[in-house]
Amino acid sequence: MRRNTEAHRSPTRREYVKYGGTVLFGGLLAGCTGDSTSDAEPANAENQTQTAGTEPAATTAEGGSYTVSMSPVGEVTFESPPETVFTRLTHHADMAFALGRGDGVTAMHAPDYYDALWNQFVERLPGVSLDWSGLYSSWEPTKEKLYELDNDVHLADPASVFQLGSWSMADIEEIRDTISPWFGNSLSDRHQDPPTEWADRYQYYGLWEQFEKVAQAFKEEARFRALDSVRQEMLNTFADGLPAASERPTVVMVGASDLEQDIYAYTLDNPGFLTAHTRPLGPHDAFDGTVESGSTVDFETLLEADPDVMLFLGGMQPGTSMPDLRSTLESHPVGSEITAVKNGRLHPQGARYQGPILNLFQLEMTAKQLYPEQFGTWPTYEDGPYPEIPEDEQLFDRQRVADVINGNVGDE
Structure with missing residues (x-):
């Protein structure tokens, strides 16, 4: 030292x-220069x-x-x-x-x-x-x-x-x-x-x-531009395919921890990069401003919100069992009454502190989880790596992203 x-x-x-x-x-x-966003950044800035x-x-x-x-x-x-x-x-x-x-x-x-x-x-x-x-x-x-x-x-x-x-x-x-x-x-x-x-x-x-x-x-500006173009293509796909606001689902996001203990809830559209994968997709937050992001909720609060879809942060971490989470909710006298549980719309997420690579994957997976009719079905996830999506249903080019990470940027 x-x-x-x-x-x-x-x-x-x-x-x-x-x-x-x-x-x-x-x-x-x-x-602090004039090219930045401020804390008055629009909710859909991403x-x-x-x-x-x-x-x-x-x-x-x-x-x-x-x-x-x-x-x-x-x-x-x-x-x-x-x-x-x-x-x-x-x-x-x-x-x-x-x-x-x-x-x-x-x-x-x-x-x-x-x-x-x-x-x-x-x-x-x-x-x-x-x-x-x-x-x-x-x-x-x-x-x-x-x-x-x-x-x-x-x-x-x-x-x-x-x-x-x-x-x-x-x-x-x-x-x-x-x-x-x-x-x-x-x-x-x-x-x-x-x-x-x-x-x-x-x-x-x-x-x-x-x-x-x-x-x-x-x-590494060339790498940035190449990856940003992949993201822009996906955002263009969303812009062309998102249903009208009145037809979008209500959603809650919670931590994939022990649901019998503390259930941490997170909002979907607040400013900041933690919502960089949900805000562009414009779902309705089932809590509708009644729950502060990061606070704990109980089953009764979840039922009162009654979301169409539930997303579980950390649900794809190898130490997390999505089957167990589903079973806990399906067998709970209150949790089983939630619309998302009844309809089997309980999906894993990755992490809130996402960088660009995780953001690309989470944009794709969240789009499929929320809007399967528009962007293709998200398979029921049990365990293991990110599901293999048929190539014609992928929302971004995996090989292109891999090439950029490995330094093969190619023509821009």
């Missing part, structure tokens, strides 16, 4: 960053067409360095693309994976759990592999561990790390100055209020807006 006296050492192999005169974490407004190239490109400086801006850290000037990557949350780990840096990730929250979950989806990408098992579990990272990992970039939100309460502003700045920059945004998840230290510089991004900035930091 480095000593603090190394604060002014020469750059290591990464020769990673210069700050180009930008004041970070100070009193100036850093990283469904708006985002043309490749509309986000400002990375600025090239002297000597081949380049500068990218990300709230809340402001402008960061990279000497070369990062190779090793610290992450906390899976939306950032998935971004690194999508850009061909999956093997460079050294830390993430609950790595074994999410390695198993992500691999349920990666199974359907030919020639692509992913191994996050055994990484440092970084939900509450220590400064000492970050020195030990010595990453080229901390793809994590310093405001979110500061919220943990165990980090000071001096700690945040020390890691930035002596190891490598922070470059991430997590409070866009549900447009959380930032700590007061960041209140005048925080802005919110859609999932793919942030992914574009991360791609710029890694000099």
